[in-house]
Amino acid sequence: MTTKPHLRVENLTMAYGETIIQERLDFSINRGEIFIIMGGSGCGKSTLLRHLIGLMEPAAGKILFDEIDLWQTSDQERNRIISNFGVLFQSGALWSSMTLGENIELVLKEHTDLTDRQIAEVVAYKLSLVGLSRFAEYYPSEISGGMRKRAGLARAMALDPDALFFDEPSAGLDPVSSRLLDDLILELRDSLGSTIVIVSHELASIFAVGDNSIFLDPTDKTIIARGAPQMLLETSQDPRVISFLTRKARLK
Amino acid sequence: MTTTDVTADKYRLTTSGDELCLELSGEWSFKAGVPDTSPLFTELATTHGQKLSFDCSRLEHWDSGLMTFLINLVETCEDKSIAIDRDSLPTGVNKLFNLSSNMPERRAQHRDHPEDPVLARIGHIAIEAHRTWSDMLGFIGEIFIGLFNLLRGRARFRFSDLFLQLELAGPAALFIVTLISILVGMILAFVAAVQLRLFGAEIFIANLVGLGMAREMGAMMTAVIMAGRTGAAYAAQLGTMQVNEEIDALRTIAVSPIDFLVLPRLIALIITMPLLCIYADFMGIIGGAVVCATMLDISFFQYFQQIQGFVGLTHFFIGVIKAGVFGVLIATAGCFRGLHCGRSASAVGFAATSAVVTSIVLIIVADAIITVLCQVLGV
Known part of the structure; x- marks a missing residue:
C-alpha cells in the first residue's frame, strides 16, 4: 500500500505579474520527511515557500495538502489548513511590540481554548525547547539575531503543527548555533513526526538534515534535480548542481 | 499487593509496594482536551512511593498538552x-522531554518590573527630557555644520535628492493645502459674518479674512x-533606514547622515513652506470671497478692493517668514525623531507620532514668540 503524500505540488507556475519565476514544478513531500528546497540566490526558493504556506496564489497549477487543493477549497478550509502550519521566517519575524512570551501567547490565544495557566505552561515549555525559557519577558529588540530565530521557531511550534516551514534557518547564525538548530530540527521531526520543509543554500545544514530535495534553476525556471542531497552530490551529472553542492564557482 | 489510588478519564495511578505506576490512555492533546489532573497531584503530595513508572500502551495521539502535564509531574516528583x-x-515524548531540559540555556538577567514610585517616575521623565534636549541641541549643531559645509561646497549632498524632496513637499501637497485653506477662509468669513452683520459692517469681513490668512x-x-504629512513621513523614512542599518552603512563610508539625508529635506521645506503659505493665503482669501459673494451680497470686486486697501505686503511677509521658520522646525523635528529611532517596527511608529507632536508644539511656541516680537517691533 502506498501512503498519500502530505504535500503535493502539481505543474505549479509562480509569477509576479507577467514575469514568470518558476514553472512546471512537480514534487511531493511525505509525512515526517525533511524536504529541502535549494538553489542559487534569486531562483525563487522563498517565493515557492510563500506559495506553499498560502501567502501567494499560484499563477497556474495546484498545491495540495492531504489531497485538498489549497486554492480550490473554501477560504474557511484554507485557513484551517494554514493554521496547522508553523513558519519560521528568515529574520524570525517576531512582533516587535510584544515580548517573546507574548509572541507565543498570541498564537495560542487565537487558535485554542486553553486557560491562561495552560497557556503560560505551554509558553514556558516551547521557550525551553529552544533554550530561551529565561527570556520570556524580553522584547525581540533586546536579544541577538540567533536568539530571535530560535524564538521564532518556538512561536512556529506553538500549535504543534503538522508541517513546519523554514526560510533560510541558518542564515546569519554562527556555526555552533546553526548546528544546534539543525539538531533541533531533527529532534522535532523524530519526536513529533512533523513534515519539515526548509528553504536553504547552507550546504552543511542541507546535508545534515535533508531527506529529500529539489534544486531550482533561475535560467531554466524549473526543477533541474531532485533526490536526497547526498545522492545528488554523488550521482548528479548537471554542472550547475555539482558546482552548487561542491561550492565550486564557474567563471564564464 | 497492587492498589488503585486515582482513576480518571485518561489516567490511572496504581501503587505496588514502593512503586507507583501511571497508566496513560486515549488522546492527550489540547484539541481533544486534557483531563483534570489535580486529583493526581493531590494524591502524589501524600504518597510514600519511591519510584514512578508509566504504562503508555493505550496512549494514542499526544501533543504539548501531555508535555506540559509531564513537566509539572516531574517537578512534583x-x-x-x-x-x-x-x-x-x-520515545518521541522522551526525546522532547530531554530537549526541553537539556537545551543549553542562554543566560539572562532576572527581569522584574516593579512599579516605580511616583517621584522616581518624575525623575526618569526629567532625565529623559534632559537627554532628548541635549540630543536635539547636538542635532541642531550638526545641521549648522552641515549647512556650513554645504556653503563651502563640501557637503555630501545629492541635488537629485533635493529635487525629489522639493516635489514631495511642494506640488504633491497642493491638493490638501488647497482644500484646507479654502475651508479655513470660508470658516473665518462665516464667523466674522455672524458678528459684523449685527453692525451692518459686513464689508470688514474681507479685512478679517485677509489679515487672518496673511498673518x-x-x-x-x-x-x-x-507636520502631519511630511514631518511624519521624514521620521518614518529615516526610522526605517535606521532599522535596516542604512544609516550605519552611510556612517561606515564616512558620509554624514545629516549632509546626505537631513539637508535635502530641510532645504526642501525651507523653500516650499513659504511658497505653500502664499498659495494658502490666496486660497483662504478666495474661500472668504465665495462666502461673501454668495451669502452677503458683497461682490468679488468690492471684496478684493477692500483687502487690497487694508492688508499690506508687510502682513504677507510676516506670514511667509513664519512659514519658513515652521518649515525648519518640521524638518528638524521629523529628521531628529527618525535618526533617533529605535530598531523595531513599533519604534518607527513612535518616531512618526512624536515627530508630529513635537512639530506642532514647536510651531505653536514659535508662532507665539514671533507674534510677540511683531507686537514689540510694531509691525
Missing part, C-alpha cells in the same frame, strides 16, 4: 524525591498639514 522511570515513556492662518494651517 522531584520535590517529593520520587524517582521517575522516563524510559517507560514513548496667521495661512502659515499655521500649512504648517499643521505639513
